[in-house]
Amino acid sequence: MIRTTIAGSLPKPAWLAEPEKLWAPWRLVGADLVEGKQDAARVWIKIQEDAGIDIVSDGEQFRKHFVHGFLEHIDGIDWQRMTTMGIRDDRYDAQVPTVTAAVQRRKSVHGDDVKFCRENTRHGLKVTLPGPMTICDTIADAHYGSRPEMAMAFARLLNAEALELQALGVDVIQFDEPAFNAFMDQVPVWGVDALHLAIEGLTCKTAVHICYGYGIKANNDWKDSLGDEWRQYEEFFPALNDSRIDQVSLECADSKVPLSVLRLLADKEVLVGAINVASEVIETPEKVAATLRAAMEFVDPERIIACTNCGMAPLPRHVAEAKLQALGAGTALLNRELAGR
């Protein structure tokens, strides 16, 4: 049986934040905002359950952005000192805050959110946190002077957070590391070490998500420049396969990633992206099943979890909903086929 999950974010309802936009400002404040985020999470949990998603998530309804949503609660960061920085190896510019002192976490960042989700679903629950390397690529440094050193400092905070979330009954904790695809050579040098520090002591499933980014123009243009075969994963999958991370989430739908790279993850569970998040075209269940079937040439179905390529935050809400339904239906179609053979 192939199970299903999602990579991360889902669109915010229009009453909560401006739709189809990354870093969209909230439209509510104070207690209304707290209630609004919870209502949005509740709606998406229900939609995921109805769509046949086994391991659901909050779809990042509680945070403005997958990196800064965590960083907002960390001391040592100056949000008045915003720097325009070329991120993901200069793929696009982002306004980022600056680390000016040793980073510290005063209290749980996502504890209340996760507690709410745990109380609102009996399905498996996944939580996503930004990975240490991606954090370091989404913030300016005026304190540490070295990315690996700063990554280890953030990894310690992530670990404390992850241990608290695990205690609340989370089944999977995923670290999002799109930066792995931009700094491939650094992954074996310090990227995996930082992840290991972040997962220390965890007994729930741990995952790392590495994609070719949201379906925004800068990413789509970058993809166009990568040629006919995207072999970035090849460079660091061996290091990930040797790591203590349980699951690797990657992009396979409508992607130029040669699926033979999956051979390099022989000891991992593989979250096969079977939904293209860079297109508003809704996949048919047959197409989802075909993507998963192609992955099965290199991975046993027992190790495959059907997933989306990346988060769906920038998509229209109804498109994301239909794509979730396609993911569930396509996986169910393949599972019926597998049961009959």
Ligand code: ZN
């Ligand atoms: Zn992604």
